[in-house]
Amino acid sequence: MAKKVSLLLVFCLGLLINLTGCYDAAEVDDEVYALVLGIDKGINNKVRVTIQYPTYKSSGGGGGESKSGGRMEAKNETQGSIIDTIEAPSILEALDMYGMSTSRRVSLMHMKNIIISEELAKEGVQAYVSPLARYREARGVVNISVARGTAQKFIQENKSNIGESLAKDLELMTVQSDNTSFFPRVTFYDFYNSLLSTYEQGYTAYAGLNELGNLPEDKYAGKAPLMVDNAFKPGEIPRSGVAKREYAGTAVFRDGKMVGSLNSEETRYFMMIVGKFTKGIIDMEDRESPGKVISLNFRPSRKPVVRAYFKKGRPIISIKLEMEADIGAVQSRVNYEDKDQVKKLSTRAEDYLERRAVQVIGKVQQQYNSDIFGFGQKLAGYFPTIQEWEKYDWLSHFKEAGINVKVNVSIRRTGLMLKSARITGYEK
Known part of the structure:
Protein backbone atom coordinates (compact mmCIF):
# COMPACT_ATOMS: atom_id res chain seq x y z
CA MET A 1 0.00 0.00 0.00
CA ALA A 2 2.80 2.36 0.93
CA LYS A 3 4.49 1.60 -2.40
CA LYS A 4 1.34 2.54 -4.32
CA VAL A 5 1.05 5.81 -2.41
CA SER A 6 4.70 6.60 -3.13
CA LEU A 7 4.25 5.91 -6.85
CA LEU A 8 1.14 8.10 -6.90
CA LEU A 9 3.03 10.96 -5.23
CA VAL A 10 5.91 10.63 -7.72
CA PHE A 11 3.41 10.67 -10.59
CA CYS A 12 1.68 13.78 -9.23
CA LEU A 13 5.01 15.57 -8.78
CA GLY A 14 5.86 14.71 -12.37
CA LEU A 15 2.58 16.21 -13.53
CA LEU A 16 3.26 19.41 -11.58
CA ILE A 17 6.57 19.82 -13.37
CA ASN A 18 5.21 19.04 -16.84
CA LEU A 19 2.02 21.09 -16.54
CA THR A 20 3.61 24.21 -15.06
CA GLY A 21 2.77 27.25 -17.21
CA CYS A 22 1.00 27.37 -20.57
CA TYR A 23 2.20 25.58 -23.65
CA ASP A 24 1.66 28.68 -25.78
CA ALA A 25 3.02 31.19 -23.27
CA ALA A 26 4.98 34.11 -24.70
CA GLU A 27 6.80 37.07 -23.23
CA VAL A 28 5.01 40.38 -23.51
CA ASP A 29 7.59 41.85 -25.85
CA ASP A 30 7.72 38.73 -28.04
CA GLU A 31 4.58 39.92 -29.85
CA VAL A 32 3.20 43.20 -31.16
CA TYR A 33 -0.37 43.96 -30.19
CA ALA A 34 -2.47 45.60 -32.88
CA LEU A 35 -4.72 48.23 -31.32
CA VAL A 36 -6.52 49.12 -34.54
CA LEU A 37 -7.34 46.92 -37.53
CA GLY A 38 -8.33 48.62 -40.78
CA ILE A 39 -9.97 46.83 -43.71
CA ASP A 40 -10.01 48.26 -47.26
CA LYS A 41 -10.61 46.88 -50.73
CA GLY A 42 -7.39 45.62 -52.24
CA ILE A 43 -5.98 46.70 -55.60
CA ASN A 44 -3.67 43.80 -56.45
CA ASN A 45 -5.31 41.36 -54.05
CA LYS A 46 -8.60 40.77 -52.27
CA VAL A 47 -8.14 42.92 -49.18
CA ARG A 48 -5.84 45.63 -47.87
CA VAL A 49 -5.21 45.34 -44.13
CA THR A 50 -3.81 48.15 -41.97
CA ILE A 51 -2.72 47.70 -38.36
CA GLN A 52 -1.63 50.23 -35.77
CA TYR A 53 0.44 48.93 -32.90
CA PRO A 54 2.49 50.59 -30.11
CA THR A 55 6.27 50.65 -30.10
CA TYR A 56 8.31 49.27 -27.21
CA LYS A 57 10.01 52.52 -26.28
CA SER A 58 10.28 54.07 -22.87
CA SER A 59 8.80 57.40 -23.88
CA GLY A 60 6.61 56.12 -26.68
CA GLY A 61 8.21 58.46 -29.14
CA GLY A 62 9.58 58.32 -32.63
CA GLY A 63 12.25 56.41 -34.43
CA GLY A 64 15.36 58.42 -33.70
CA GLU A 65 16.95 61.60 -32.41
CA SER A 66 17.34 64.77 -34.42
CA LYS A 67 20.40 66.99 -34.22
CA SER A 68 18.63 69.31 -31.84
CA GLY A 69 17.88 66.46 -29.47
CA GLY A 70 14.24 66.23 -30.54
CA ARG A 71 12.60 63.02 -31.58
CA MET A 72 12.05 62.23 -35.25
CA GLU A 73 9.20 60.02 -36.38
CA ALA A 74 9.35 57.63 -39.28
CA LYS A 75 6.91 58.04 -42.14
CA ASN A 76 4.66 55.28 -40.84
CA GLU A 77 5.14 56.14 -37.17
CA THR A 78 2.90 58.43 -35.16
CA GLN A 79 3.04 59.23 -31.44
CA GLY A 80 4.61 56.01 -30.24
CA SER A 81 2.80 53.71 -32.64
CA ILE A 82 3.59 52.10 -35.99
CA ILE A 83 1.14 51.89 -38.89
CA ASP A 84 1.67 49.09 -41.42
CA THR A 85 -0.43 48.19 -44.46
CA ILE A 86 -0.33 45.04 -46.56
CA GLU A 87 -2.45 43.39 -49.26
CA ALA A 88 -3.43 39.73 -48.96
CA PRO A 89 -6.13 37.25 -49.97
CA SER A 90 -7.58 37.31 -46.42
CA ILE A 91 -7.26 39.20 -43.15
CA LEU A 92 -5.76 36.28 -41.24
CA GLU A 93 -3.12 35.58 -43.86
CA ALA A 94 -2.26 39.27 -43.85
CA LEU A 95 -1.42 38.96 -40.15
CA ASP A 96 1.01 36.15 -40.99
CA MET A 97 2.46 38.08 -43.91
CA TYR A 98 3.46 40.86 -41.53
CA GLY A 99 5.95 38.34 -40.13
CA MET A 100 8.08 38.78 -43.25
CA SER A 101 8.84 42.37 -42.29
CA THR A 102 8.06 42.61 -38.57
CA SER A 103 10.37 40.98 -36.04
CA ARG A 104 7.47 39.98 -33.77
CA ARG A 105 4.23 38.11 -34.28
CA VAL A 106 1.14 40.30 -34.68
CA SER A 107 -1.53 39.57 -32.06
CA LEU A 108 -5.13 40.81 -31.92
CA MET A 109 -5.59 40.00 -28.23
CA HIS A 110 -5.59 43.68 -27.21
CA MET A 111 -7.30 45.15 -30.25
CA LYS A 112 -9.56 48.13 -29.51
CA ASN A 113 -11.10 49.15 -32.85
CA ILE A 114 -11.99 47.69 -36.22
CA ILE A 115 -12.28 50.26 -39.01
CA ILE A 116 -14.01 49.32 -42.28
CA SER A 117 -13.84 51.58 -45.32
CA GLU A 118 -17.15 52.90 -46.62
CA GLU A 119 -16.50 51.50 -50.11
CA LEU A 120 -16.00 48.01 -48.72
CA ALA A 121 -19.00 48.35 -46.40
CA LYS A 122 -21.27 49.20 -49.34
CA GLU A 123 -20.17 46.08 -51.21
CA GLY A 124 -20.73 43.80 -48.21
CA VAL A 125 -18.80 42.87 -45.07
CA GLN A 126 -19.83 39.25 -44.46
CA ALA A 127 -16.75 37.75 -46.11
CA TYR A 128 -14.47 39.80 -43.86
CA VAL A 129 -16.38 39.78 -40.58
CA SER A 130 -17.11 36.03 -40.43
CA PRO A 131 -13.43 34.90 -40.30
CA LEU A 132 -12.78 37.33 -37.44
CA ALA A 133 -15.76 35.93 -35.53
CA ARG A 134 -14.17 32.47 -35.75
CA TYR A 135 -10.64 33.64 -34.91
CA ARG A 136 -9.88 33.13 -31.22
CA GLU A 137 -7.83 36.32 -30.81
CA ALA A 138 -10.58 38.65 -32.07
CA ARG A 139 -12.57 39.62 -28.99
CA GLY A 140 -16.28 40.38 -29.16
CA VAL A 141 -15.95 43.61 -27.15
CA VAL A 142 -13.88 45.32 -29.85
CA ASN A 143 -15.56 48.47 -31.19
CA ILE A 144 -16.39 48.57 -34.90
CA SER A 145 -16.83 51.63 -37.14
CA VAL A 146 -17.19 52.59 -40.79
CA ALA A 147 -14.86 55.32 -42.08
CA ARG A 148 -15.61 57.74 -44.88
CA GLY A 149 -12.82 57.32 -47.40
CA THR A 150 -10.29 54.60 -46.72
CA ALA A 151 -9.56 52.92 -43.41
CA GLN A 152 -5.83 53.26 -44.14
CA LYS A 153 -5.95 57.08 -44.29
CA PHE A 154 -8.18 57.24 -41.23
CA ILE A 155 -5.74 55.16 -39.18
CA GLN A 156 -2.81 57.27 -40.39
CA GLU A 157 -4.50 60.24 -38.69
CA ASN A 158 -5.49 58.23 -35.63
CA LYS A 159 -3.46 60.26 -33.17
CA SER A 160 -3.93 60.97 -29.50
CA ASN A 161 -4.36 64.70 -28.99
CA ILE A 162 -4.46 64.33 -25.18
CA GLY A 163 -1.81 62.25 -23.44
CA GLU A 164 0.66 59.73 -24.85
CA SER A 165 -1.29 56.49 -24.41
CA LEU A 166 -2.99 55.58 -27.67
CA ALA A 167 -4.76 52.60 -26.07
CA LYS A 168 -6.37 54.79 -23.42
CA ASP A 169 -7.24 57.41 -26.01
CA LEU A 170 -9.06 54.83 -28.14
CA GLU A 171 -11.05 53.59 -25.16
CA LEU A 172 -12.03 57.08 -23.99
CA MET A 173 -13.01 58.12 -27.51
CA THR A 174 -15.70 55.45 -27.59
CA VAL A 175 -16.90 56.56 -24.14
CA GLN A 176 -17.78 59.92 -25.72
CA SER A 177 -20.79 58.12 -27.16
CA ASP A 178 -22.18 57.92 -23.62
CA ASN A 179 -21.43 61.61 -22.98
CA THR A 180 -22.93 63.11 -26.14
CA SER A 181 -24.84 60.38 -28.05
CA PHE A 182 -23.65 61.86 -31.36
CA PHE A 183 -22.54 58.38 -32.45
CA PRO A 184 -23.30 54.85 -31.21
CA ARG A 185 -20.88 52.52 -29.50
CA VAL A 186 -21.17 49.17 -31.29
CA THR A 187 -19.16 46.07 -30.42
CA PHE A 188 -18.04 43.45 -32.91
CA TYR A 189 -20.22 40.88 -31.11
CA ASP A 190 -23.41 42.94 -31.51
CA PHE A 191 -22.66 43.82 -35.11
CA TYR A 192 -21.92 40.23 -36.09
CA ASN A 193 -25.12 38.99 -34.42
CA SER A 194 -27.14 41.57 -36.34
CA LEU A 195 -25.76 40.16 -39.61
CA LEU A 196 -27.18 36.76 -38.68
CA SER A 197 -30.48 38.01 -37.28
CA THR A 198 -33.87 38.04 -39.01
CA TYR A 199 -35.22 40.40 -36.33
CA GLU A 200 -32.97 43.42 -36.90
CA GLN A 201 -30.31 44.92 -39.14
CA GLY A 202 -26.84 46.12 -38.25
CA TYR A 203 -25.34 49.55 -37.69
CA THR A 204 -21.99 50.98 -36.62
CA ALA A 205 -20.45 54.30 -35.66
CA TYR A 206 -19.64 56.57 -38.62
CA ALA A 207 -16.13 58.05 -38.66
CA GLY A 208 -14.03 60.19 -40.95
CA LEU A 209 -11.30 62.78 -41.33
CA ASN A 210 -11.84 66.51 -40.99
CA GLU A 211 -9.39 68.61 -43.00
CA LEU A 212 -10.20 71.47 -40.60
CA GLY A 213 -11.27 73.79 -43.40
CA ASN A 214 -14.98 74.06 -42.56
CA LEU A 215 -14.64 76.86 -40.00
CA PRO A 216 -15.07 80.25 -41.72
CA GLU A 217 -12.38 82.77 -40.82
CA ASP A 218 -13.96 85.89 -42.35
CA LYS A 219 -16.23 87.97 -40.19
CA TYR A 220 -19.91 87.69 -41.02
CA ALA A 221 -21.18 90.99 -42.36
CA GLY A 222 -24.67 90.75 -40.93
CA LYS A 223 -26.29 89.03 -37.99
CA ALA A 224 -25.34 85.35 -37.78
CA PRO A 225 -28.30 83.01 -38.32
CA LEU A 226 -29.46 80.62 -35.62
CA MET A 227 -28.91 76.94 -36.46
CA VAL A 228 -29.95 74.59 -33.66
CA ASP A 229 -29.67 71.42 -35.76
CA ASN A 230 -26.22 69.83 -35.39
CA ALA A 231 -26.77 67.69 -38.48
CA PHE A 232 -23.17 66.78 -39.24
CA LYS A 233 -21.48 63.81 -40.84
CA PRO A 234 -17.82 62.98 -40.23
CA GLY A 235 -15.54 65.46 -41.96
CA GLU A 236 -18.16 68.23 -42.00
CA ILE A 237 -18.00 69.64 -38.47
CA PRO A 238 -16.95 73.33 -38.53
CA ARG A 239 -13.99 73.26 -36.16
CA SER A 240 -10.27 73.77 -35.82
CA GLY A 241 -7.84 71.78 -33.71
CA VAL A 242 -5.15 69.12 -33.76
CA ALA A 243 -6.86 65.79 -34.39
CA LYS A 244 -8.43 65.27 -37.81
CA ARG A 245 -10.34 62.12 -36.92
CA GLU A 246 -13.91 62.46 -35.74
CA TYR A 247 -16.97 60.32 -35.09
CA ALA A 248 -20.36 61.71 -36.08
CA GLY A 249 -23.43 59.71 -36.96
CA THR A 250 -24.42 56.14 -37.72
CA ALA A 251 -23.69 53.85 -40.65
CA VAL A 252 -26.86 51.92 -41.56
CA PHE A 253 -26.66 48.36 -42.91
CA ARG A 254 -29.12 46.05 -44.65
CA ASP A 255 -28.29 42.43 -45.43
CA GLY A 256 -24.64 43.01 -44.57
CA LYS A 257 -24.21 46.05 -46.82
CA MET A 258 -24.08 49.71 -45.89
CA VAL A 259 -27.10 51.43 -47.45
CA GLY A 260 -26.89 54.89 -45.90
CA SER A 261 -26.19 56.88 -42.77
CA LEU A 262 -27.71 59.05 -40.07
CA ASN A 263 -26.10 62.36 -39.17
CA SER A 264 -25.04 63.26 -35.64
CA GLU A 265 -28.37 64.84 -34.69
CA GLU A 266 -30.49 62.02 -36.11
CA THR A 267 -28.31 59.54 -34.24
CA ARG A 268 -29.41 61.03 -30.92
CA TYR A 269 -33.07 60.28 -31.56
CA PHE A 270 -32.22 56.86 -32.94
CA MET A 271 -30.38 56.07 -29.71
CA MET A 272 -33.35 57.29 -27.66
CA ILE A 273 -35.59 54.83 -29.48
CA VAL A 274 -33.26 51.83 -29.03
CA GLY A 275 -32.57 52.70 -25.38
CA LYS A 276 -28.88 53.60 -25.74
CA PHE A 277 -29.21 57.34 -25.21
CA THR A 278 -27.46 58.24 -21.96
Missing part, protein backbone atom coordinates in the same frame (compact mmCIF):
# COMPACT_ATOMS: atom_id res chain seq x y z
CA LYS A 279 -27.46 62.02 -21.90
CA GLY A 280 -27.04 64.99 -24.18
CA ILE A 281 -27.65 68.73 -24.43
CA ILE A 282 -30.18 69.68 -27.10
CA ASP A 283 -30.79 73.29 -28.13
CA MET A 284 -34.27 74.54 -29.01
CA GLU A 285 -35.24 77.95 -30.30
CA ASP A 286 -36.97 80.09 -27.68
CA ARG A 287 -40.55 80.71 -28.86
CA GLU A 288 -40.90 83.53 -26.35
CA SER A 289 -37.81 85.22 -27.80
CA PRO A 290 -37.14 84.10 -31.41
CA GLY A 291 -33.49 84.02 -32.42
CA LYS A 292 -32.39 82.92 -28.96
CA VAL A 293 -31.73 79.44 -27.61
CA ILE A 294 -32.79 77.30 -24.68
CA SER A 295 -30.37 74.49 -23.83
CA LEU A 296 -31.90 71.41 -22.23
CA ASN A 297 -29.85 68.57 -20.79
CA PHE A 298 -31.84 65.41 -21.55
CA ARG A 299 -31.53 61.94 -20.07
CA PRO A 300 -33.93 58.97 -20.02
CA SER A 301 -35.97 58.46 -16.86
CA ARG A 302 -37.07 54.97 -17.94
CA LYS A 303 -36.27 52.52 -20.68
CA PRO A 304 -38.28 53.05 -23.87
CA VAL A 305 -41.44 50.98 -24.14
CA VAL A 306 -41.92 49.48 -27.61
CA ARG A 307 -45.13 47.62 -28.47
CA ALA A 308 -45.74 45.93 -31.79
CA TYR A 309 -48.93 44.35 -33.07
CA PHE A 310 -50.91 43.70 -36.24
CA LYS A 311 -54.01 45.69 -37.16
CA LYS A 312 -55.92 44.30 -40.15
CA GLY A 313 -52.73 42.62 -41.31
CA ARG A 314 -50.64 45.79 -41.06
CA PRO A 315 -47.76 45.91 -38.55
CA ILE A 316 -48.05 48.77 -36.05
CA ILE A 317 -45.14 49.98 -33.91
CA SER A 318 -45.93 52.05 -30.82
CA ILE A 319 -43.06 53.72 -28.96
CA LYS A 320 -43.19 55.56 -25.64
CA LEU A 321 -40.20 57.55 -24.41
CA GLU A 322 -39.88 58.86 -20.85
CA MET A 323 -37.30 61.65 -20.62
CA GLU A 324 -36.06 64.03 -17.94
CA ALA A 325 -34.43 67.37 -18.62
CA ASP A 326 -32.63 70.15 -16.80
CA ILE A 327 -32.57 73.72 -18.06
CA GLY A 328 -28.92 74.29 -18.86
CA ALA A 329 -29.01 77.79 -20.32
CA VAL A 330 -31.53 80.44 -21.34
CA GLN A 331 -30.27 83.25 -23.58
CA SER A 332 -33.39 85.37 -23.14
CA ARG A 333 -34.49 86.76 -19.79
CA VAL A 334 -37.82 84.93 -19.88
CA ASN A 335 -38.62 83.57 -16.44
CA TYR A 336 -38.56 79.86 -17.24
CA GLU A 337 -38.25 79.12 -13.54
CA ASP A 338 -41.97 79.84 -13.22
CA LYS A 339 -44.11 76.69 -12.95
CA ASP A 340 -46.38 77.67 -15.84
CA GLN A 341 -43.38 78.41 -18.07
CA VAL A 342 -41.79 75.09 -17.11
CA LYS A 343 -44.99 73.30 -18.10
CA LYS A 344 -45.10 75.09 -21.46
CA LEU A 345 -41.44 74.32 -22.08
CA SER A 346 -42.01 70.64 -21.26
CA THR A 347 -44.81 70.48 -23.83
CA ARG A 348 -42.63 72.11 -26.48
CA ALA A 349 -39.82 69.68 -25.72
CA GLU A 350 -42.21 66.73 -26.05
CA ASP A 351 -43.47 67.96 -29.42
CA TYR A 352 -39.91 68.58 -30.61
CA LEU A 353 -38.61 65.13 -29.63
CA GLU A 354 -41.67 63.37 -31.04
CA ARG A 355 -41.31 65.13 -34.38
CA ARG A 356 -37.61 64.37 -34.66
CA ALA A 357 -38.02 60.72 -33.64
CA VAL A 358 -40.74 60.19 -36.27
CA GLN A 359 -38.52 61.83 -38.90
CA VAL A 360 -35.61 59.50 -38.09
CA ILE A 361 -37.78 56.38 -38.21
CA GLY A 362 -39.33 57.57 -41.47
CA LYS A 363 -35.93 58.14 -43.05
CA VAL A 364 -34.61 54.70 -42.13
CA GLN A 365 -37.92 53.06 -42.99
CA GLN A 366 -38.57 54.65 -46.39
CA GLN A 367 -35.07 55.45 -47.70
CA TYR A 368 -33.05 52.53 -46.35
CA ASN A 369 -35.70 49.89 -45.54
CA SER A 370 -33.52 48.67 -42.69
CA ASP A 371 -34.86 47.78 -39.25
CA ILE A 372 -31.89 48.93 -37.18
CA PHE A 373 -34.32 49.57 -34.31
CA GLY A 374 -35.00 45.88 -33.72
CA PHE A 375 -38.79 46.20 -34.09
CA GLY A 376 -38.84 42.73 -35.62
CA GLN A 377 -38.08 41.21 -32.22
CA LYS A 378 -41.44 42.50 -30.96
CA LEU A 379 -43.38 41.14 -33.94
CA ALA A 380 -41.76 37.71 -34.14
CA GLY A 381 -43.80 36.52 -31.14
CA TYR A 382 -46.96 36.59 -33.25
CA PHE A 383 -45.63 33.72 -35.38
CA PRO A 384 -45.78 30.18 -33.95
CA THR A 385 -42.50 29.03 -35.54
CA ILE A 386 -39.29 30.64 -36.69
CA GLN A 387 -39.88 29.20 -40.16
CA GLU A 388 -43.17 31.09 -40.48
CA TRP A 389 -41.46 34.27 -39.30
CA GLU A 390 -38.71 33.90 -41.89
CA LYS A 391 -41.29 33.18 -44.58
CA TYR A 392 -43.11 36.40 -43.63
CA ASP A 393 -39.93 38.32 -44.60
CA TRP A 394 -40.13 41.25 -42.19
CA LEU A 395 -38.04 43.65 -44.28
CA SER A 396 -40.47 43.35 -47.18
CA HIS A 397 -43.21 44.66 -44.84
CA PHE A 398 -41.15 47.17 -42.86
CA LYS A 399 -41.99 50.11 -45.13
CA GLU A 400 -45.72 49.63 -44.66
CA ALA A 401 -45.52 49.56 -40.85
CA GLY A 402 -47.42 52.26 -38.98
CA ILE A 403 -45.36 54.25 -36.46
CA ASN A 404 -46.68 55.95 -33.32
CA VAL A 405 -44.33 57.87 -31.02
CA LYS A 406 -45.26 59.37 -27.66
CA VAL A 407 -42.74 61.33 -25.58
CA ASN A 408 -43.13 62.54 -22.00
CA VAL A 409 -40.64 65.15 -20.79
CA SER A 410 -40.33 66.15 -17.16
CA ILE A 411 -38.15 69.21 -16.48
CA ARG A 412 -36.68 68.54 -13.05
CA ARG A 413 -34.28 71.42 -12.47
CA THR A 414 -33.83 74.98 -13.67
CA GLY A 415 -30.13 75.29 -12.97
CA LEU A 416 -28.66 77.62 -10.36
CA MET A 417 -31.28 80.36 -10.81
CA LEU A 418 -34.63 80.70 -9.08
CA LYS A 419 -35.71 83.62 -11.26
CA SER A 420 -34.30 85.23 -14.41
CA ALA A 421 -33.74 88.84 -13.44
CA ARG A 422 -33.64 91.57 -16.07
CA ILE A 423 -30.17 92.69 -17.18
CA THR A 424 -29.84 96.41 -17.79
CA GLY A 425 -29.51 97.20 -21.49
CA TYR A 426 -30.27 93.61 -22.53
CA GLU A 427 -33.03 93.06 -25.07
CA LYS A 428 -35.55 90.42 -24.14
